[in-house]
Amino acid sequence: NAGVTQTPKFQVLKTGQSMTLQCAQDMNHEYMSWYRQDPGMGLRLIHYSVGAGITDQGEVPNGYNVSRSTTEDFPLRLLSAAPSQTSVYFCASSWGRGRETEAFFGQGTRLTVV
Amino acid sequence: GQQLNQSPQSMFIQEGEDVSMNCTSSSIFNTWLWYKQDPGEGPVLLIALYKAGELTSNGRLTAQFGITRKDSFLNISASIPSDVGIYFCAGRSWGKLQFGAGTQVVVTP
Numbered sequence: 336n337a338g339v340t341q342t343p344k345f346q347v348l349k350t351g352q353s354m355t356l357q358c359a360q361d362m363n364h365e366y367m368s369w370y371r372q373d374p375g376m377g378l379r380l381i382h383y384s385v386g387a388g389i390t391d392q393g394e395v396p397n398g399y400n401v402s403r404s405t406t407e408d409f410p411l412r413l414l415s416a417a418p419s420q421t422s423v424y425f426c427a428s429s430w431g432r433g434r435e436t437e438a439f440f441g442q443g444t445r446l447t448v449v
Numbered sequence: 450g451q452q453l454n455q456s457p458q459s460m461f462i463q464e465g466e467d468v469s470m471n472c473t474s475s476s477i478f479n480t481w482l483w484y485k486q487d488p489g490e491g492p493v494l495l496i497a498l499y500k501a502g503e504l505t506s507n508g509r510l511t512a513q514f515g516i517t518r519k520d521s522f523l524n525i526s527a528s529i530p531s532d533v534g535i536y537f538c539a540g541r542s543w544g545k546l547q548f549g550a551g552t553q554v555v556v557t558p
Contacts, residue, residue, distance in 0.1 A: 339491075368546070370548075375550055376550060377453075377455075377537060377548035377549050377550045377551055378492070378537070378539075378548040379548070380545055380546060380547070383545070393545060394545070394547075425491050425492070427491075438494050439494075440491030440492050440493070441491050442489075442490060442491050443489075443490070443491050
C-alpha cells in the first residue's frame with residue numbers, strides 16, 4: 336500500500352500561473368480533504384469530499400477548485416496563483432461514515448509563488 | 450469561525466520528563482484528534498477521541514476528551530529524544546476538522 340501520494344513535492348509558480356496538485360489514495364477511503372499549512376497557523380481546510388462526485392468548501396476555499404471523479408483521486412487546482420498561496424499543501428484521507436478522522440496524510444507539496 | 454487554542458506554543462524538556470499540552474475551544478466538538486508532525490512530513494495520527502470524558506492511551510501517550518466537549522489534553526510520559534516534533538490537536542464538528550496552531554516539543558538529553 337502506498338497510502339496517500341501527493342505530487343509534486345516541490346513547485347515554484349509565477350503569479351497568475353495555474354497548476355494542479357495531485358492526490359491519490361489506494362485505501363478505498365471515502366473521505367478526502369486538502370489543507371494548507373502556514374507558519375504558526377496549524378492546518379486550515381481548503382476543500383473536502385465525502386465521496387466520488389461530492390465536494391464542499393472548507394475554511395479557506397477562495398482561489399482553489401477541486402473535483403472528485405473517482406474514489407482514488409482528489410486533485411486541487413490553483414486557478415491563478417498568487418503569492419498569498421505560498422504554503423505547504425497536505426492531502427488527507429479517511430474512511431468516513433461516523434468515525435471520520437483524517438487518518439492518513441500525504442507528505443505535502445511545498446508551493447512557492449513568486 | 451471557531452477558535453481552537455493550543456498551549457503551550459513550545460516546550461523544552463529533558464529526556465525522561467513528562468509532557469502535557471492542551472487545546473480549548475469556544476465551541477463544542479464531536480471528535481478530538483491528536484497528531485504529531487516531523488520536519489518535512491505530513492501529520493501522523495496519534496490518538497482519536499470520540500466521546501466526552503473518554504480517556505485513551507497509546508503507549509506512553511494519553512489523551513482525554515473533556516466532558517464539556519470544548520477541550521482535550523495530551524500527556525506524554527517519560528519523554529525520549531524521538532518525541533521531538535510538533536504536536537497538533539484537532540477538533541471535528543459538522544464534518545469539518547479544525548486544527549490548533551501546534552506545540553513544538555524539544556527534548557534534550
